[in-house]
Amino acid sequence: MSDIAERVKKIVIDHLGVDADKVVEGASFIDDLGADSLDTVELVMAFEEEFGVEIPDDAADSILTVGDAVKFIEKAQA
Amino acid sequence: MFDLTGRKALVTGATGGIGEEIARLLHKQGATVGLHGTRAEKLEALAAELGDRVKIFPANLADRNEVKSLGEKAEAELEGVDILVNNAGITKDGLFVRMSDEDWDAVLEVNLTATFRLTRELTHPMMRRRFGRIINITSVVGVTGNPGQANYCASKAGMIGFSKSLAQEIASRNVTVNCVAPGFIESAMTGKLNDKQKEGILGAIPMKRMGAGADIASAVVYLASNEAAYVTGQTLHVNGGMAMI
Numbered sequence A: 001m002s003d004i005a006e007r008v009k010k011i012v013i014d015h016l017g018v019d020a021d022k023v024v025e026g027a028s029f030i031d032d033l034g035a036d037s038l039d040t041v042e043l044v045m046a047f048e049e050e051f052g053v054e055i056p057d058d059a060a061d062s063i064l065t066v067g068d069a070v071k072f073i074e075k076a077q078a
Numbered sequence B: 001m002f003d004l005t006g007r008k009a010l011v012t013g014a015t016g017g018i019g020e021e022i023a024r025l026l027h028k029q030g031a032t033v034g035l036h037g038t039r040a041e042k043l044e045a046l047a048a049e050l051g052d053r054v055k056i057f058p059a060n061l062a063d064r065n066e067v068k069s070l071g072e073k074a075e076a077e078l079e080g081v082d083i084l085v086n087n088a089g090i091t092k093d094g095l096f097v098r099m100s101d102e103d104w105d106a107v108l109e110v111n112l113t114a115t116f117r118l119t120r121e122l123t124h125p126m127m128r129r130r131f132g133r134i135i136n137i138t139s140v141v142g143v144t145g146n147p148g149q150a151n152y153c154a155s156k157a158g159m160i161g162f163s164k165s166l167a168q169e170i171a172s173r174n175v176t177v178n179c180v181a182p183g184f185i186e187s188a189m190t191g192k193l194n195d196k197q198k199e200g201i202l203g204a205i206p207m208k209r210m211g212a213g214a215d216i217a218s219a220v221v222y223l224a225s226n227e228a229a230y231v232t233g234q235t236l237h238v239n240g241g242m243a244m245i
Helices: A003-016 A037-051 A057-061 A066-077 B017-028 B040-050 B064-077 B101-129 B150-173 B195-203 B213-224
Strands: B008-011 B032-037 B054-058 B083-086 B132-137 B175-182 B235-238
Touching: A003 A037, A003 A066, A037 A057, A037 A066, A037 B101, A037 B150, B008 B017, B017 B032, B017 B040, B017 B083, B017 B132, B017 B213, B032 B040, B032 B064, B040 B054, B054 B064, B064 B101, B083 B101, B083 B213, B101 B132, B101 B150, B101 B175, B132 B150, B132 B213, B150 B175, B175 B213, B213 B235
Parallel strands: B008 B032, B008 B083, B032 B054, B083 B132, B132 B175, B175 B235
Antiparallel strands: none
């Protein structure tokens, strides 16, 4: 796992209080990890803070899984 | 009951009559209190009187950058704001047909927009901590209307709608959002009324007296307390019965 993926995973675990082994690349925040719509907004804000990137609303709407988040941040930082 | 020991509160407009009473009572119940106002000397005087557990935050709420930095400073210096009381408000009265853009904008900016911006700064940390009490001081006229105060009434009604929406969004995070709506309260503002005006007002109040700042402060303390944990999205009217809504 890349450094970014590790940091994303840590944020998700901390914020949603889920087991680490559930936070896999394909895990959906809402369907698999029990997030509500407010959680997803908070996660996006936490990613922005951690990685110093800006995630506009339309991009945020397309970030549905852990893997989506990692991909977006990798691209934004590239 | 209503013990606020360990809680940190920020009160805007804490040098006005009602705001000062709110700050005093929150402090008396054990909270650490951040006092916001426009005049540093008045804030310093009140802070000196209250003693420990007090910080002051002078800022001009008509300046959007100052509102933002007020939120940031209060969050940092109080080490987390648990209770936010949006109390600061201004009036620029005049009959509607003669109301200028400037008077409309000034009142909406301070009463409603500053409330929105300051609350936005402080809501996210409250959500993260899974505790918060947001208390917006509106007015009976935000519900009933009042001739000569279209701007003020619009701003106060706006605060009520704002509070209800926010209350629904963040209830699951244990952050409550409520309003307190004072009726006629003895203050510098009502002190300017003449006897005839006062008589007219008292005739409309079943309790036959104006309210005191402490009457409003007591309602705020209740909503700030652990005992009010299940109350959100409400407007608590404190008006001696002049409007039963």
